[in-house]
């Protein structure tokens with residue numbers, strides 16, 4: 398028997414963060430917030446709370462529900478807390494990398510949760526190590542803590558501003574001390590971060606779906622380059638860094654964020670439906686039905702169906718109850734990995750011409766398997782429509798992507814990709830079409846589609 402990782406999607410969000418200030422059930426609400434953000438990281442989770450005197454922490458590998466029990470949540474005392482869900486488990490000891498990280502700094506204990514990726518991490522780490530710093534983790538987040546500890550400034554917000562002036566890349570950060578909560582979004586605003594309110598308590602989260610679950614009200618997005626400090630019952634906002642034109646990740650709308658979330662000022666579901674309508678306009682086709690690859694292709698398929706008038710059908714059903722690994726039989730079953738998650742409905746598909754709508758083609762192998770499953774289930778024609786432009790480059794801003802050479806669109810034409818995945822036709826949304834579907838289209842990063850990176854890793 399072979400144990401295989403089931404979550405072998407090629408693009409993975411790296412993290413989600415949640416924080417709450419001055420609520421008597423801070424840790425329990427953070428647990429629920431992380432539950433809502435589970436799609437942003439499934440490998441590990443952690444919560445740190447404060448009762449005004451000291452910090453309490455619990456973290457572990459696995460899903461939020463695996464990591465937290467009533468017994469360990471009850472030990473997380475206090476009315477302030479921050480939490481984190483994590484995807485990446487690279488490093489010798491992945492448990493050590495699970496956030497929030499907690500360190501002693503000159504004024505006491507400090508906890509930090511980070512969503513994003515620093516582009517000058519290797520260079521900064523080398524510099525700090527040359528000066529004698531000893532790192533406990535392999536995470537780039539720890540670099541920020543070392544820079545804060547070294548800062549000669551007076552207050553913690555000043556030290557954070559000083560530290561982050563040396564850092565480049567994508568970061569949404571939540572800091573917790575015994576008496577304060579601090580939220581920071583980098584000056585490009587790559588990842589979403591927003592503030593809400595629950596019974597007079599402030600809440601902060603990567604996506605608004607976390608507010609909905611706990612009954613909090615969305616307030617506003619934290620602006621690119623903004624630091625918000627909650628301390629002694631007061632809240633203060635500042636913009637301590639050089640401002641840049643925003644570079645919000647457009648892939649959050651296409652795939653990463655939950656469709657019931659509001660990010661970058663817009664509802665994700667509505668944007669995805671608009672992508673589907675635009676896709677139908679750009680790549681019309683005669684067919685019997687529009688079938689999404691669930692779940693992320695559903696909203697775009699509804700939009701495609703609306704615009705084209707071709708009926709929408711859930712011709713593929715996703716199994717939501719599979720774990721993160723599975724044991725593969727020794728006698729290989731064709732497309733076993735895809736089949737365990739996705740099952741086409743033969744009675745719906747038999748003899749039909751199908752438009753299969755998905756959000757991306759990364760390596761091409763998964764799309765190839767799904768097209769083959771549809772054909773084996775009786776589909777007469779399979780026309781693939783992708784609600785994003787071809788992915789031609791990696792992401793350096795907090796999304797785990799394959800290398801450029803593994804991205805099929807970086808080396809093959811659309812026609813060749815169509816042939817590779819075995820479709821009757823293939824159409825990608827244009828970049829111009831994509832940007833027509835979001836408001837403030839000049840505030841988005843599209844680097845993995847057009848190669849226009851505002852920041853490149855400074856250390857290779």
Ligand code: SF4
Nearest residue numbers: 646648792842844845
């Ligand atoms: S490179 Fe792509 S995935 Fe990364 S931030 Fe830009 S749009 Fe998002």
